[in-house]
Amino acid sequence: DGGITQSPKYLFRKEGQNVTLSCEQNLNHDAMYWYRQDPGQGLRLIYYSQIVNDFQKGDIAEGYSVSREKKESFPLTVTSAQKNPTAFYLCASSIGANTDEQYFGPGTRLTVT
Amino acid sequence: EDQVTQSPEALRLQEGESSSLNCSYTVSGLRGLFWYRQDPGKGPEFLFTLYSAGEEKEKERLKATLTKKESFLHITAPKPEDSATYLCAVQAGGSQGNLIFGKGTKLSVKP
Numbered sequence A: 001d002g003g004i005t006q007s008p009k010y011l012f013r014k015e016g017q018n019v020t021l022s023c024e025q026n027l028n029h030d031a032m033y034w035y036r037q038d039p040g041q042g043l044r045l046i047y048y049s050q051i052v053n054d055f056q057k058g059d060i061a062e063g064y065s066v067s068r069e070k071k072e073s074f075p076l077t078v079t080s081a082q083k084n085p086t087a088f089y090l091c092a093s094s095i096g097a098n099t100d101e102q103y104f105g106p107g108t109r110l111t112v113t
Numbered sequence B: 001e002d003q004v005t006q007s008p009e010a011l012r013l014q015e016g017e018s019s020s021l022n023c024s025y026t027v028s029g030l031r032g033l034f035w036y037r038q039d040p041g042k043g044p045e046f047l048f049t050l051y052s053a054g055e056e057k058e059k060e061r062l063k064a065t066l067t068k069k070e071s072f073l074h075i076t077a078p079k080p081e082d083s084a085t086y087l088c089a090v091q092a093g094g095s096q097g098n099l100i101f102g103k104g105t106k107l108s109v110k111p
Helices: none
Strands: A004-007 A010-013 A019-025 A031-037 A044-051 A054-057 A064-066 A076-078 A087-094 A108-112 B003-007 B010-014 B019-026 B030-038 B045-050 B056-059 B062-066 B070-075 B084-092 B105-110
Touching: A004 A087, A010 A019, A019 A031, A019 A087, A019 A108, A044 A064, A076 A087, B003 B084, B010 B019, B019 B030, B019 B084, B030 B070, B045 B056, B045 B062, B070 B084
Parallel strands: A010 A108, B010 B105
Antiparallel strands: A004 A019, A019 A076, A031 A044, A031 A087, A044 A054, A064 A076, A087 A108, B003 B019, B019 B070, B030 B045, B030 B084, B056 B062, B062 B070, B084 B105
């Protein structure tokens, strides 16, 4: 079955620690995205990548970093510089970047205390 | 500024009671409007893409329509399993693929 996987489903970290969220897709999609979802707010774009070895900042990139070394993988690192890291993180992919629908993974809920 | 507003925030229906969800948008050149369904604790599930005013798409009890300023998601004779949060998103002209999402409408259908 083709799809997007995110791991782990739940993640707990202490304040001041960096943490990396995994996102893998086997849909052969070129574009991948990271969103953050907070209660009462719409999804907000953190980073996106249209092609391997290239990525761009979204609306709320501060305190986050990404890499795109393989087409299938787009990991997100939440650094200690992110002031409010506790959130539901969603990874998505699309065939291309323009007008194509994005398909989402199951999400990772990160709790930082 | 590109913006998406969904209304109502929450909607409670009886099973079989048809209704509509609204998505109003202001965007500099619409490339596409997307509807998603999201169940609690899960990722959004893609439903529809609409590209131009007058376009309509249907899937089971759902029908999405688009005008120059808004989109409607019509739900005909809903069932309890239609309960979810419905998200609307737009892609603006000049963007590089990123979507602008509304806050969603939480739909509850009671048997």
